[in-house]
Amino acid sequence: MTDFVAKVNAFVREQALFTPGDGVLIGCSGGPDSLALALYLAAVQKEFRITAGLAYVHHHLRAAADTEVEFVRALARDLRLPFYRLDADVPQAVRMTGESVETAARELRYRALEKLREQEGYTLLAVAHHADDQAETVLHHVLRGTGLTGLGGMRARNGSIVRPFLGVTRAEIETYLTHFPYTPCLDETNTDTTYLRNALRHEVLPYLAQYNPRIREHLVQLATTAAADDEYLDHVIADVLTRITHRExxxxxxxxxxxxxxxxxxxxxxxxxxxxxxxxxxxxxxxxxxxxxxxxxxxxxxxxxxxxxxxxxxxxxxxxxxQAADVAETAAVTQTAQDPLTLGDVRVRIRTLAEGETAPWVIPARVLTGPLTLRYRRAGDRIPFPFGTKKLSDYFIDSKVPRRCRDSVVLLADDRHVYAAFDYFTLHDFSGVATVNDRPERLVIDVQRRTNNASEYRQNTGD
CATH class of the missing domain: 3.30.465.60 (Uridine Diphospho-n-acetylenolpyruvylglucosamine Reductase; domain 3)
Known part of the structure; x- marks a missing residue:
């Protein structure tokens, strides 16, 4: 047993990540970290009395992914593990929601892996995040704005997700890989510093290390302490809620x-x-x-x-x-009206895009089958996107919108399609949506949300 395996085994036992009989689905891209995770878990199956399977998620972003999926397939064959290929159309998701590529890829990847885990009867999903990833995550949370929970970074176990490598560094993983005859796949986008995560890894942390060479170690220690404090306070709050609340x-x-x-x-x-x-x-x-x-x-x-x-x-x-879904509260307006639409805490003003103007959200009038309306959901609602439509009900299920909240989500829709479900998505790409009229104008959708003053609304530029 190598020192690396012994160290990871100790972490797995300390965090109680596995129970005898667990089925562990491994998310594997073929990169160094997930390759090492696959090799490690395949080797310790008997020791922990677990079974494992390998899954590759194809994001349809890079041509190299076609080669990577075959690499992971061959790896699974070598390790005698079941192999699964999953497809996540990230470009389509970005067009639909306006999210960043990073965000859309992460959400679709985890959603696909979790669905496969449930379908195939695995109890856990193992991912290859390590201590350096943890340091980057904590710093990312600080930059974004966070509290104690965010300072705790990623947890070794979060629901069905386990992270056996959270106690080892990237350098230790690379050393472990030298014992095997595999050359990991390298994702060229991992060096693209236009992505914030890469900028933190390649620019910000090295800069901070000039002032404290142990910055990564200290960020990981902060995460460990904050996560323990956060877990304790969660137990305290559970007791508090039983004392100060009652349900009817x-x-x-x-x-x-x-x-x-x-x-x-x-x-x-x-x-x-x-x-x-x-x-x-x-x-x-x-x-x-x-x-x-x-x-x-x-x-x-x-x-x-x-x-x-x-x-x-x-x-x-x-x-x-x-929130009550009061159908009578539904508001409608023609595209030329000056009065805003208001429903719940959402207010929308619709106007024609001026020549030379740019705006965060624009809908071409040629796709509209009737007046735009703020309303709650109806049976048969569909979201248009390139190459087809998707049921709103399926979107809510896939996005894990709580069932009790679905009737109170405010929608922007016409007679046929839903263009926004506020707090969840706004549709930005209309390239594949059928043209139903010859109206040339483009409509600016200005969204405002109610502030703490019930009569005041604030501008929302990216709902």
């Missing part, structure tokens, strides 16, 4: 007196946990602060709706319930 059907009541007696740190976590569990959304710092102050001092009978969850204050409690 789909409604939760939070005692305002008990809430006000909590330290501010716990108040924040109560609000964030309630919204995450009931709406599936992680609140921003600004939203959290707004709700904490309102829970504590808001006037009786006032209400706020955020991410499909409505809260109403009484003298004694804050009541939380899924």
């Amino acid at each position: 059907a789909e409604t939760i009541a939070v005692s305002r007196d008990a809430f006000n007696d909590l330290p501010n740190a716990l108040q924040r976590r109560v609000v964030r946990k309630l919204w995450r569990e009931e709406s599936g959304t992680t609140l921003s710092f600004a939203h959290t602060e707004r709700l904490v102050a309102w829970f504590a001092t808001g006037a009786t009978s006032t209400e706020q709706t955020l991410y499909g969850l409505t809260a109403v204050l009484t003298a004694t409690d804050a009541w939380l319930a899924p």
